[in-house]
Amino acid sequence: MSQILENPRGGCVLAGINSVLGALDRVCPVFHSGPGCCMQTSAAEQGQSGHKNSCFVSSVSLPSSNMLEREVVFGGLKKLRTTIQGAIDLIDASAYFVLTGCTAGIIGDDIESVTEEFRKKGEEVYAIDTPGFAGDSNLGYEVVWNTMIDKVIEENIEKDDKLVNIFGIVPYHDPFWSGTLEEIDRILSLLGIKVNTFFTKHQGIDDIKKCSGAALNIIVNPWLFKGPAKKFEEKFGVPSLRIPGLFIGATDTTDFVRAVAKQLNLDNELVEKVIAAEEDYVYHYLAQAIGVVSFKRFAVVADANNAVGLTRYLANDFSFTPALVVISEPLFRQEDKDRIIERLSDLEYATPPKIVFASDQYEINQAILNEEEEITLLIGSSNDREVALEKDIQFILASFPMSERLIFNRTYAGYRGGLTFTEDLYDNL
Amino acid sequence: MAEVIYSGVRESRPGRINDLGTTGQQVDQDFKKGCLKRADRSFAQGLQCQQINSMAALMSLEDSVFVSHSPQGCVGCSIMAVDMYRVGQAHRGIKNIKNPRIIVTNIDQKSVVFGGEEKLRESVKLAVERYHPKLIFVYASCASGIIGDDIDAIAADLQKDFDSVIVPIHCEGFKSKICASGFDAAFIAINKYILRKEKKEKEKGLVNLFAPTTVSYADQLEMERMLATIGVKVNYIPFYSSLEKIKRIPAAEASTSICKVFADEFMKTLWEDYEIPYSHTVMPIGIRNTDKWFRGIAKVLGKEDEVEEIIKKEHERIEPLVQKIRSKLQGKRVFICGGTGRSFAAAALIDDFGMELVGLETPTYDEDAQTDIEYLNDIHKDYVVDIANMQPFEQVNLVNKLKPDAFIGVPEWAAKLGIPTTHVLDGKRPTMGYDGLLYLGNKIAEQLQNPGFNKKLAKHVKLPYKDSWYDEDAFKYIEK
Numbered sequence: 001m002s003q004i005l006e007n008p009r010g011g012c013v014l015a016g017i018n019s020v021l022g023a024l025d026r027v028c029p030v031f032h033s034g035p036g037c038c039m040q041t042s043a044a045e046q047g048q049s050g051h052k053n054s055c056f057v058s059s060v061s062l063p064s065s066n067m068l069e070r071e072v073v074f075g076g077l078k079k080l081r082t083t084i085q086g087a088i089d090l091i092d093a094s095a096y097f098v099l100t101g102c103t104a105g106i107i108g109d110d111i112e113s114v115t116e117e118f119r120k121k122g123e124e125v126y127a128i129d130t131p132g133f134a135g136d137s138n139l140g141y142e143v144v145w146n147t148m149i150d151k152v153i154e155e156n157i158e159k160d161d162k163l164v165n166i167f168g169i170v171p172y173h174d175p176f177w178s179g180t181l182e183e184i185d186r187i188l189s190l191l192g193i194k195v196n197t198f199f200t201k202h203q204g205i206d207d208i209k210k211c212s213g214a215a216l217n218i219i220v221n222p223w224l225f226k227g228p229a230k231k232f233e234e235k236f237g238v239p240s241l242r243i244p245g246l247f248i249g250a251t252d253t254t255d256f257v258r259a260v261a262k263q264l265n266l267d268n269e270l271v272e273k274v275i276a277a278e279e280d281y282v283y284h285y286l287a288q289a290i291g292v293v294s295f296k297r298f299a300v301v302a303d304a305n306n307a308v309g310l311t312r313y314l315a316n317d318f319s320f321t322p323a324l325v326v327i328s329e330p331l332f333r334q335e336d337k338d339r340i341i342e343r344l345s346d347l348e349y350a351t352p353p354k355i356v357f358a359s360d361q362y363e364i365n366q367a368i369l370n371e372e373e374e375i376t377l378l379i380g381s382s383n384d385r386e387v388a389l390e391k392d393i394q395f396i397l398a399s400f401p402m403s404e405r406l407i408f409n410r411t412y413a414g415y416r417g418g419l420t421f422t423e424d425l426y427d428n429l
Numbered sequence: 430m431a432e433v434i435y436s437g438v439r440e441s442r443p444g445r446i447n448d449l450g451t452t453g454q455q456v457d458q459d460f461k462k463g464c465l466k467r468a469d470r471s472f473a474q475g476l477q478c479q480q481i482n483s484m485a486a487l488m489s490l491e492d493s494v495f496v497s498h499s500p501q502g503c504v505g506c507s508i509m510a511v512d513m514y515r516v517g518q519a520h521r522g523i524k525n526i527k528n529p530r531i532i533v534t535n536i537d538q539k540s541v542v543f544g545g546e547e548k549l550r551e552s553v554k555l556a557v558e559r560y561h562p563k564l565i566f567v568y569a570s571c572a573s574g575i576i577g578d579d580i581d582a583i584a585a586d587l588q589k590d591f592d593s594v595i596v597p598i599h600c601e602g603f604k605s606k607i608c609a610s611g612f613d614a615a616f617i618a619i620n621k622y623i624l625r626k627e628k629k630e631k632e633k634g635l636v637n638l639f640a641p642t643t644v645s646y647a648d649q650l651e652m653e654r655m656l657a658t659i660g661v662k663v664n665y666i667p668f669y670s671s672l673e674k675i676k677r678i679p680a681a682e683a684s685t686s687i688c689k690v691f692a693d694e695f696m697k698t699l700w701e702d703y704e705i706p707y708s709h710t711v712m713p714i715g716i717r718n719t720d721k722w723f724r725g726i727a728k729v730l731g732k733e734d735e736v737e738e739i740i741k742k743e744h745e746r747i748e749p750l751v752q753k754i755r756s757k758l759q760g761k762r763v764f765i766c767g768g769t770g771r772s773f774a775a776a777a778l779i780d781d782f783g784m785e786l787v788g789l790e791t792p793t794y795d796e797d798a799q800t801d802i803e804y805l806n807d808i809h810k811d812y813v814v815d816i817a818n819m820q821p822f823e824q825v826n827l828v829n830k831l832k833p834d835a836f837i838g839v840p841e842w843a844a845k846l847g848i849p850t851t852h853v854l855d856g857k858r859p860t861m862g863y864d865g866l867l868y869l870g871n872k873i874a875e876q877l878q879n880p881g882f883n884k885k886l887a888k889h890v891k892l893p894y895k896d897s898w899y900d901e902d903a904f905k906y907i908e909k
Contacts (some may be wrong), residue, residue, distance in 0.1 A: 002501065002535035004552050006559075007528055012502030028893070034571040034602040036478020037502070044505025056893050060819040061842075064475040068603050072575060079471075086472025086906060090822055092895045102500060102572040103603055106541055133500040133536050133572055361528065362559050382515075389525045403512050 011044025016140015022054030023171030025204035028093035033101020050407030105131020168221030179411025223336035245308025249418030301380035302399035322353035450904025478602035482611030499570030574601035616695035639692035689770035715778030766838030847887030
């Protein structure tokens with residue numbers, strides 16, 4: 001079920017699948033699709049994510065069967081076979097994933113059997129038969145992990161009680177994904193934990209195969225990954241800890257650290273020592289710029305994960321007033337909405353903001369324009385700048401889609417990310 | 430025999446081919462002998478589909494809503510046009526920068542089974558309720574085409590209820606391998622639903638100047654400056670234009686286009702339906718091409734003498750400056766990759782600087798390309814020609830073998846081979862006309878003089894291809 005959307009944020013499920021695979025080291029997607037899907041899906045996600053592209057293969061570098069009228073009428077499997085063979089001969093990948101566009105999905109080409117032929121020859125070629133029309137890019141993230149659980153991750157891997165897997169940070173659909181995963185990795189490493197981020201440190205298919213040996217799956221997201229988490233636990237016995245929203249700044253990051261420590265029974269003395277040192281690092285800087293950033297009543301337009309993080313940091317740690325939060329990704333389960341509302345409302349001192357669930361740009365603009373309370377700062381995506389200009393208020397570009405910034409390893413997450421976000425709040429106006 | 434109406438699919442024109450690996454001399458002879466055949470690649474990388482071009486062409490029109498009858502992914506590339514539109518507004522001094530209104534019907538499993546008509550109707554209704562636009566464009570997609578939604582019939586039915594002009598565009602991706610077909614699809618629809626073959630009283634001195642989104646504001650100003658010198662009023666279409674400007678098209682005395690493949694088919698139609706003469710020459714990049722482009726439109730307007738005087742003056746101004754750049758670039762070997770218009774224009778441009786062509790990659794070959802190749806063959810004796818819509822795997826193979834001093838085109842792959850790169854498709858900065866030439870020339874010269882970034886990058890980053898690929902024939906996957 002997909003809704004009609006004005007200025008949609010991101011692409012179809014194929015776009016999501018492609019971007020997630022593109023963030024893995026030396027993994028090559030192979031498109032069985034119409035001629036434009038490689039470019040369209042790469043542009044929809046990577047192209048709107050702070051100008052950082054998958055540096056292995058993306059867009060017009062992706063192998064593709066480029067299905068034309070002939071393939072629509074007669075089927076495209078012959079073309080697909082030579083495309084896969086070419087990809088194997090040319091591209092130095094550790095695994096190949098065959099993906100389907102709408103065309104292949106509607107005419108019903110059997111890509112599973114074709115990939116099976118290659119696997120029999122010892123090639124690492126997997127099928128993900130989820131055509132573009134099946135959903136949006138968030139679904140793509142879950143589809144990739146379901147495929148990994150079903151077909152790639154190995155069973156009977158020796159358990160490592162210090163190893164964790166991080167889920168919930170979606171490559172490219174979250175423009176700060178690299179930096180965020182690096183900050184999570186940095187913090188957990190201080191606690192003596194080994195971290196599978198899967199998308200940084202040149203991690204790739206081999207790390208995925210062995211990730212069933214982890215002691216814990218940490219899901220940093222208020223709603224995503226419910227299905228795969230259950231499946232992961234059933235098949236590999238790895239439990240999950242859900243962190244219901246990105247942690248930005250000292251308060252939520254420390255809560256995160258304590259939650260992980262409790263789950264893994266870490267040495268309390270070490271944990272408290274790390275927390276003290278990190279919080280000291282943050283406040284040592286904050287103390288040097290008191291009253292520099294002027295007070296704001298703010299609105300946030302973002303995906304649930306970032307909206308929770310940004311709102312809670314500004315409200316709890318920075319004493320700004322939250323007026324309005326718009327969750328801009330389509331959500332279909334009421335329990336997810338409830339969890340998000342709870343996180344946004346359970347604030348330390350501040351009065352909870354008004355919360356709106358809207359993915360359509362017109363509805364988002366209306367929510368902001370019609371807000372009766374004064375708003376002096378809007379944090380949102382490139383799509384939301386228009387309404388900020390119309391209201392003549394400060395605007396910070398901090399959510400997807402993001403076209404007017406270049407993002408490498410920048411993040412607002414964690415202890416250090418909170419400082420970076422605070423730097424960006426300053427506008428000298 | 431019934432008149433054959435052009436479908437907008439570029440492959441349908443006789444003598445136009447897509448996939449070929451050859452040389453400048455060879456392709457010239459083969460074309461003359463009529464032995465060029467359409468081929469295909471048994472392995473290929475992704476292409477640009479025609480829907481991308483149909484959307485990009487119109488995205489900056491005022492008072493318009495763009496309805497994509499497709500799943501959400503098919504508006505992915507519109508972000509490039511959206512960005513151009515926003516930046517274009519900033520360059521034009523607009524403070525409250527607007528988003529284009531794009532509505533995606535979001536075809537899903539249900540639509541695939543039961544049809545997407547309801548979603549399309551609902552989307553058009555939303556467009557009207559929200560914006561009361563003058564124009565609503567409805568774009569087809571692979572999915573809407575295959576499931577058989579009749580966008581023409583639905584649009585015609587909706588038109589009865591609404592004042593907005595509803596324009597369905599047949600840009601289904603699977604119909605064409607040549608993305609420029611999407612331009613034709615858009616213009617065919619504009620002619621059918623907006624202009625409707627109604628003739629208008631001519632406006633003295635009015636010329637339609639067709640330009641795609643990728644032409645920068647600086648370039649627009651340069652083109653307008655040049656045309657003003659021969660007394661031309663420009664109707665700049667369709668970038669930053671409006672329903673009123675589109676309706677003025679038939680009132681023009683002549684038409685010309687900045688991009689060679691952008692409106693060539695449409696200008697032919699304007700001649701057939703409205704008797705508007707046109708100039709179809711080259712893209713005005715470099716001295717030779719700018720002269721040619723300028724003379725072309727002047728001739729149509731009967732201003733041959735005036736234009737010669739202006740060209741003379743421009744040359745006096747520009748040539749000493751070009752000479753300076755030439756001294757830095759003389760004899761350097763170049764590989765060029767670009768769209769049909771830009772690639773040949775860039776190839777002509779390098780002659781201004783005395784550079785030598787060693788490789789040329791361009792998406793299609795036809796009569797127009799033959800004219801350019803004949804010209805290039807007079808200057809450059811030995812160069813490879815790759816008729817390819819991108820296909821970076823072939824490009825890196827060729828570039829690695831040819832080891833050019835400079836690469837002109839999309840820089841991503843050649844840069845990782847350590848070759849100095851210059852982009853000619855910069856929609857935010859100047860590239861065209863006499864002044865654009867200097868900007869481009871200086872850019873090429875300075876990148877050549879200071880190639881540190883690419884050289885260091887190449888030491889640290891490897892392209893995804895196996896080493897063995899570089900020893901193979903670049904054209905091994907082209908099947909005749």
